[in-house]
Each structure stands twice: as C-alpha cells, then as structure tokens.
Amino acid sequence: MGKPAGTAAESQSRNEEPVQADEPAPSRRRSPETAAGPLRPARVALVGVHGFGTHHLRNLERLQAAGVVELVAVADPQPPAPGSVPDTAAVFPGLTDLLAATSGLELIIVATPIQTHAPLGLAALTANADLYLEKPPVASLADFNTLCDAARASGRSVQIGFQSLGSHALQAIEELLASGDIGTLQGISATGRWVRDKAYYQRSRWAGKRSIDGVDVVDGVATNPLAHAVATALRIAGARTVEDVASVETDLYHANDIESDDTSVIRIRTIMGLPVTCALTICATESVEPYVTLQGSQGEAVFHYTEDRLTVRTPSGETEQVFGRDDLTENLLAHRREGTTLISPLVDSGAFMLVLEAIRTAPQPALIRADYVQWEGEGDAAHAVVVGIEDALERATQEHATFSELGLPWALPAYGSAS
Structure with a gap:
C-alpha cells in the first residue's frame, strides 16, 4: 500500500474511456445572438479524432449545425474515418502542422493519449486560443504546475474534460x-x-x-x-x-x-x-x-x-x-463570450492531480x-x-x-x- 503523498508533440490516436455508453445529448440551441445580431461561430480545432475524439466530432457536428462553432481543422497521425470530418475542415498529421497553417483559432480541443497532454496543451496555449483538454489533465504533478503557469501567462482559459462535473x-x-x-x-x-x-x-x-x-x-x-x-x-x-x-x-x-x-x-x-x-x-x-x-x-x-x-x-x-x-464545450464557449463560470477549470483539477501523483509515485x-x-x-x-x-x-x-x-x-x- 502506498504511503500518504502530500517542442510540441504530435497528436496520437486515443481510445479513451467514454463517460458512459450512451451519454445524454445536450439540448440543441439556436445560434447565439447579441443586440447587434448573431454571433460569429467560434473557430475550433480538434486534436485526436479517434477513440474519445469521435465523441468530440459528434458534439462539434451538433454545435456547428446550431451555428455555435466552425470546425476548421483537425490533427491526427491516423487519417479520420471517411465522412467523420466536415469537408470544410483541413486535416493535418499533427498539431505543429495545424498551428503553422491555421490562424484565428479560438478553441483547441485535445483528445489524445495521456502522455501527450502536457506538450500538446502547452503548444495549444501558444496559439492564443482557449483549451479543452481531456482527462486526466497531464501525467504528473510537475507537468500540471507547468501547464497552470503557462495558462496564467497566456491569459487563456483551460477546461478539463471531466464531463460528469456538468451534471x-x-x-x-x-x-x-x-x-x-x-x-x-x-x-x-x-x-x-x-x-x-x-x-x-x-x-x-x-x-x-x-x-x-x-x-x-x-x-x-x-x-x-x-x-x-x-x-x-x-x-x-x-x-x-x-x-x-x-x-x-x-x-x-x-x-x-x-x-x-x-x-x-x-x-x-x-x-x-x-x-x-x-x-x-x-x-x-x-x-x-x-x-x-x-x-x-x-x-x-x-x-x-x-x-x-x-x-x-x-x-x-x-x-x-x-x-x-451542461456540455463542457458549450460551457467553455459561454465562458469565453459571456464570462460564464467554468465548470471544470484546470486549477480545480489540482485535487485530482494529487491523487494521480500519489499513484504515479x-x-x-x-x-x-x-x-x-x-x-x-x-x-x-x-x-x-x-x-x-x-x-x-x-x-x-x-x-x-x-x-x-x-x-x-x-x-x-x-x-x-x-x-
């Protein structure tokens, strides 16, 4: 029994555990509006389109149909399944290529293997975009502290994919x-x-x-x-x-x-x-x-x-x-546009990261x-x-x-x- 514990990588395909076999779909919404008229859809990139990335693809399809987002690019060394990505979205083998060729991103979603979360998350924050990072945030407490420092320095928001916290x-x-x-x-x-x-x-x-x-x-x-x-x-x-x-x-x-x-x-x-x-x-x-x-x-x-x-x-x-x-992607977008409180912010994963660190060590x-x-x-x-x-x-x-x-x-x- 354990005692008490007080260069951007390329994306990789991930078969991550779903929250549940048949996750309830968030309610569909009309395109967001302001007094000046409809808001422009947020420009989104997805890193990792297999495994749990397929959940994000389905959710982004729903949000794009509602006029909330535009999926402009995806990255994965394994090509997407035919028809899974909109024809209008560019496809890249890794995040480095995606960032070099894509401007004006407002949200980057990372759904890749655990060991890639830290380098990919850090790279995403350099793009001046908000970040949705799948769970667990990273694979060590040291990487967690580094990512927190980078998020504070960038001024960008980071949501961690603990979907159950939206209940x-x-x-x-x-x-x-x-x-x-x-x-x-x-x-x-x-x-x-x-x-x-x-x-x-x-x-x-x-x-x-x-x-x-x-x-x-x-x-x-x-x-x-x-x-x-x-x-x-x-x-x-x-x-x-x-x-x-x-x-x-x-x-x-x-x-x-x-x-x-x-x-x-x-x-x-x-x-x-x-x-x-x-x-x-x-x-x-x-x-x-x-x-x-x-x-x-x-x-x-x-x-x-x-x-x-x-x-x-x-x-x-x-x-x-x-x-x-509440859907965590929608919550992050609402936080970006309206200041809505984040449901699963990076800093609030600190307690979980202490558990992960105790297991790691x-x-x-x-x-x-x-x-x-x-x-x-x-x-x-x-x-x-x-x-x-x-x-x-x-x-x-x-x-x-x-x-x-x-x-x-x-x-x-x-x-x-x-x-």
Whole structure:
C-alpha cells in the first residue's frame, strides 16, 4: 500500500474511456445572438479524432449545425474515418502542422493519449486560443504546475474534460447537504465495477502502462477508465485545488498482465478531515454503473454520475431524481463570450492531480495471485474477475478501509501488521 503523498508533440490516436455508453445529448440551441445580431461561430480545432475524439466530432457536428462553432481543422497521425470530418475542415498529421497553417483559432480541443497532454496543451496555449483538454489533465504533478503557469501567462482559459462535473445533480447535492436531510456528512465513497477484456489492453501501446521510454503515462483504473468517479467524489467533498487535500493513500493491484493498477483503493482526506474513499476495479463479474455515496449521520445519498441519477435515503423514505447536464464545450464557449463560470477549470483539477501523483509515485502495483483470479470468455474477449471483488469494494467503501486493512487474502499486509 502506498504511503500518504502530500517542442510540441504530435497528436496520437486515443481510445479513451467514454463517460458512459450512451451519454445524454445536450439540448440543441439556436445560434447565439447579441443586440447587434448573431454571433460569429467560434473557430475550433480538434486534436485526436479517434477513440474519445469521435465523441468530440459528434458534439462539434451538433454545435456547428446550431451555428455555435466552425470546425476548421483537425490533427491526427491516423487519417479520420471517411465522412467523420466536415469537408470544410483541413486535416493535418499533427498539431505543429495545424498551428503553422491555421490562424484565428479560438478553441483547441485535445483528445489524445495521456502522455501527450502536457506538450500538446502547452503548444495549444501558444496559439492564443482557449483549451479543452481531456482527462486526466497531464501525467504528473510537475507537468500540471507547468501547464497552470503557462495558462496564467497566456491569459487563456483551460477546461478539463471531466464531463460528469456538468451534471445538475451536483447543485442538488449541495442543497441536500445544506438542508441537513441526511444529517452531518461523515464520509464520501466512490465505487466503480467495470469489465475490461484483454483486447482493451491491446488497443494501443500505452494502454495499462505506467510509463513508456521514461515518459509518464499512468494509465490505471483511477486515472483513466474510472477517473470520473474520483473527480466527482472530490468535487462533492469540496476538494478542488491542491490546497484542499490533506493526504492521499493508495493500495494498488492488478490481475491483468499490465504495469498499472486495475483494482485499487484510493483513500483521500480533505483539509476539513472528511474521508473520501474510492474503491475501483475493471475486473468485476459484470459492469455496473459507477456511483458516489454520501454517508450522512441520518441517511445517505447515492449519485450514479453516468446517468445523472440521485437517490436519497432517509428514515422518512427514499426519493430518486434524474437531472440534466451542461456540455463542457458549450460551457467553455459561454465562458469565453459571456464570462460564464467554468465548470471544470484546470486549477480545480489540482485535487485530482494529487491523487494521480500519489499513484504515479507509489510502488509497483501488486499482482493478485492467480488462485484469486478467474478468467471469463475466450481469446481477446477474455476478462479477469477478482474472486469476491464486489464484496471487497462494498466493505472498503463502508469502512473507509484499504484492501490491505481488510485483510483480504490476495492483498499486501497492512502497515504495522505481522508478516
């Protein structure tokens, strides 16, 4: 278990985890207008058109049809799929070529592999354009600080792609806590139970890597596929910046033949003393929508963030409500034009970056013994299942304990325990 942690690159194709399988589409809007008439569409470039970049392509198509944006250029070393990019958009093999040939950009969206976020983000900021950078922001705390400095120096705005933070349920949760309906907030937990097969780790050379050729990647369960669980729990806990976090502890494991973790507990304590425990795996029996639980002295609230669904349980009964969600690209454009508050600004990723840094600097994740791993399926479709993982996740979040502290047979001995 880890101890408490206090030259522009070219774009690369990325198969990044979606927020959910069927993300709700934001409502369509008419072209924005001012007293002087319709606003000119914002000139946008997209770096990375495969993987999660396809989500951005669909969203930009929607926004372009509404007259909000004009996609003027894309960059990716792999050519776009036929028909996926408007004929009017120029196509480049990398961001360097794109910037050299394209002027007047107002927004650059970067949806590329984790290890390219820092150099591409820095390069985008030199273009005097605002930046939408997919999660996680970068692969180390040092790169995060460098990017923050560059953003301040440029005067440009940076939005990080934690789409779950756009959920209107977060405001409802604030109001719930202020009302005292679930009593005093005693802790927050995030539970993620997903299935990922062997093909998932064969989709790119960086998948499941801690580093490549000395360059940090940090592609683990808490930093990529279930990063939204961590980020959402931190936001609800009021932990946004580096200063909001008192400590981070990690307990990292892997069942798959990878460098990074696929089954882990991350325990965070905020400066207010609130425990935030994230128990996550992609080695579950079956995939279940991840959720964040607010543990109160008189009840609890469970937020299924991929569905924007909030369930509140108190002695008086149970209520459930599904909320809408703001699109982060539209929010960034509104911030640029009208001063609307950014939903997921770069600086507010500081708390998450402390978690990533603790994982990056932790000892190598421990291999779960083969007799505690079952394989389901065949060939590339086979996926690992950690025996009893569902119960382990439940116990970890209820007790705010690591796998080691729970004494699980496949876990490392807890600190201070007998060997």
